[in-house]
Amino acid sequence: MFDQLWSITQELRQKLQTRFEFQLDPSTADLGEYSSLDGNIKGSLSAYTGREIDWLVNAWMGNPVKSNFSTMRLTIWLGSHILVPHLAFEFSTTPNLFFFIDYISRTDLLSNWEYLERYYEPVNQTFLKLQADPRLTLFTSKSVYIRLFQSPVSLCYTALPTEDSIELIRAIAHEMLDRWLVWVEEAEPVPENTREALADRDLGLRRSSAERDPGNKIAVDLFGEELTDKLVRSLWGGDRILKGGS
DSSP states (O other): OHHHHHHHHHHHHHHHHHHOOOEEOGGGGGGSSEEOTTSOOEEEEEEEEOSSEEEEEEEEEEOTTTOSOEEEEEEEEEOTTOOOOEEEEEEEESSSEEEEEEEEOSSOTTTOHHHHHHHTGGGHHHHHHHHTOTTEEEOOOSOHHHHHHSOTTOEEEEEOSSHHHHHHHHHHHHHHHHHHHHHHHHOOOOOHHHHHHHHHHHHHHHHHHHHTOTTHHHHHHHHHHHHHHHHHHHHHTTTOOSOOOO
16 A cells, blocks of 8 residues: 555656656755664655745655555645645555645635635535545544644545555546646746745745644654654755755
């Protein structure tokens, strides 16, 4: 199951590499391979940046050979040149399958109805279809912050570890990415005089989402405070060396 979920992230990443140019930020070069204090949990985190992508994280953690637990993510934070939502993928084995796919808003959806209708209304039918799918169980986070962070069409479910579930996750993930790539192509440029404020908002959201992740407490027990702090900073670009985005 781990190998198949990881292969989905690599299929998605390949599509991104076909459309965008990005390069590894040197600040994460030493995180290509790391392990827990007892050596039982392995992991890898790579962060990239480019002209159109401010920060892209591709990472995994776990022990697919000795443990039922593993988790992986592919998160794309766009530059401030367009207002298209950011895109997040997270897949896990627990040992049941877990997936979270969401478009991260760049504005207040309660007051910006045009943005809501443009980027979230088109996903509502997929959201409702999955809600009714008997193969899936809705996952609700215990964290108030995490629930606030999720969009109204956030896809967050668990499923039995079967080939059918894998193919469902693969189809949904590609659907969400393909739709997003069309949005990127069709997006109007953001006015130059508002880009700095947008970039600041993006960075604040990226940092808070990394630092407020409930899983950080578990990571400290596994990896110690020093490595955990570095991993968290790498998720939001706290140690970044290269300048990205537009």
